[in-house]
Amino acid sequence: xxxxxxxxxxxxxxxxxxxxxxxxxxxxxxxxxxxxxxxxxxxxxxxxxxxxxxxxxxxxxxxxxxxxxxxxxxxxxxxxxxxxxxxxxxxxxxxxxxxxxxxxxxxxxxxxxxxxxxxxxxxxxxxxxxxxxxxxxxxxxxxxxxxxxxxxxxxxxxxxxxxxxxxxxxxxxxxxxxxxx
Amino acid sequence: xxxxxxxxxxxxxxxxxxxxxxxxxxxxxxxxxxxxxxxxxxxxxxxxxxxxxxxxxxxxxxxxxxxxxxxxxxxxxxxxxxxxxxxxxxxxxxxxxxxxxxxxxxxxxxxxxxxxxxxxxxxxxxxxxxxxxxxxxxxxxxxxxxxxxxxxx
Numbered sequence: 431x432x433x434x435x436x437x438x439x440x441x442x443x444x445x446x447x448x449x450x451x452x453x454x455x456x457x458x459x460x461x462x463x464x465x466x467x468x469x470x471x472x473x474x475x476x477x478x479x480x481x482x483x484x485x486x487x488x489x490x491x492x493x494x495x496x497x498x499x500x501x502x503x504x505x506x507x508x509x510x511x512x513x514x515x516x517x518x519x520x521x522x523x524x525x526x527x528x529x530x531x532x533x534x535x536x537x538x539x540x541x542x543x544x545x546x547x548x549x550x551x552x553x554x555x556x557x558x559x560x561x562x563x564x565x566x567x568x569x570x571x572x573x574x575x576x577x578x579x580x581x582x583x584x585x586x587x588x589x590x591x592x593x594x595x596x597x598x599x600x601x602x603x604x605x606x607x608x609x610x611x
Numbered sequence: 612x613x614x615x616x617x618x619x620x621x622x623x624x625x626x627x628x629x630x631x632x633x634x635x636x637x638x639x640x641x642x643x644x645x646x647x648x649x650x651x652x653x654x655x656x657x658x659x660x661x662x663x664x665x666x667x668x669x670x671x672x673x674x675x676x677x678x679x680x681x682x683x684x685x686x687x688x689x690x691x692x693x694x695x696x697x698x699x700x701x702x703x704x705x706x707x708x709x710x711x712x713x714x715x716x717x718x719x720x721x722x723x724x725x726x727x728x729x730x731x732x733x734x735x736x737x738x739x740x741x742x743x744x745x746x747x748x749x750x751x752x753x754x755x756x757x758x759x760x761x762x763x764x
Contacts (some may be wrong), residue, residue: 441647461662461677464662465657467661469653469654470660471654473650475696476685479612481642482613482616484637485619485634485639486615486616486619489635491637491638492634492637518623521677530737531641532640548739564699565704567699568699568715575764579756579760580720586752587748591741591748600741602763605645606643
């Protein structure tokens with residue numbers, strides 16, 4: 431695998447940050463310690479969800495036939511297709527950037543533009559693991575109200591995105607491919 | 612999620628070992644492709660959040676419902692990147708300190724749907740134009756959610 435220089439710089443930033451946090455702890459530099467503690471949660475969230483998510487995406491990529499996706503969530507699938515992508519999104523967990531590789535996969539397999547953006551909207555706002563958290567901290571009434579108000583809003587966003595992209599079409603790349611070229 | 616993944620890997624192994632490894636390799640290749648960008652973004656976001664105390668957030672969002680509070684919530688929520696298991700406890704603390712629920716709804720919705728610090732990642736998948744469109748529309752959508760919440764709460 432070829433490693434580009436910009437990636438070396440990015441990894442170097444991460445290493446310098448970790449070194450900075452370690453030095454901060456050693457010498458009691460409070461902001462450094464706080465930044466270290468904060469980033470631990472962020473990195474934990476990424477490390478727990480993302481590798482799993484990518485393994486699943488990779489497996490789906492080799493197993494799911496394009497025809498199947500195209501038929502159920504493609505442009506001819508209608509409202510049933512949108513319901514499918516919302517259910518798929520609700521069952522998942524993790525941060526929104528974890529949904530982008532899934533969007534790439536859906537696109538590659540023939541999912542419609544509208545359903546890709548409905549998927550992203552549902553992933554952002556309606557994941558069940560996240561909703562349980564929301565109900566716990568902000569109450570059932572708030573969470574249900576927010577969910578049912580957000581649902582039509584992100585569907586509207588998806589419809590607008592579809593209209594914007596009607597002439598040019600949507601392309602969802604895989605950044606790993608970009609690097610190889 | 613872990614159980615689901617392990618289950619999928621085993622089911623896949625039962626059917627076809629070579630295809631399974633190809634799938635796993637492809638998935639992890641995609642992961643390594645985006646990892647360096649993710650690390651930088653996460654470090655920047657975490658440092659930013661850690662250096663902003665909750666009292667500052669409460670002051671910016673204001674007590675009670677106001678348009679200024681909604682605007683501040685939308686801007687902070689768009690810029691910040693906060694994992695869900697930190698965002699909701701934080702929102703609860705803000706609410707206890709007097710920030711109104713419609714402001715919190717805008718804050719949470721922009722946090723979830725709009726990601727300015729993750730734009731460098733999003734554009735690698737969608738390109739700048741679509742990423743900006745999606746985030747811009749989501750920003751407007753989050754404001755609409757907040758205003759509607761204000762009507763119902």
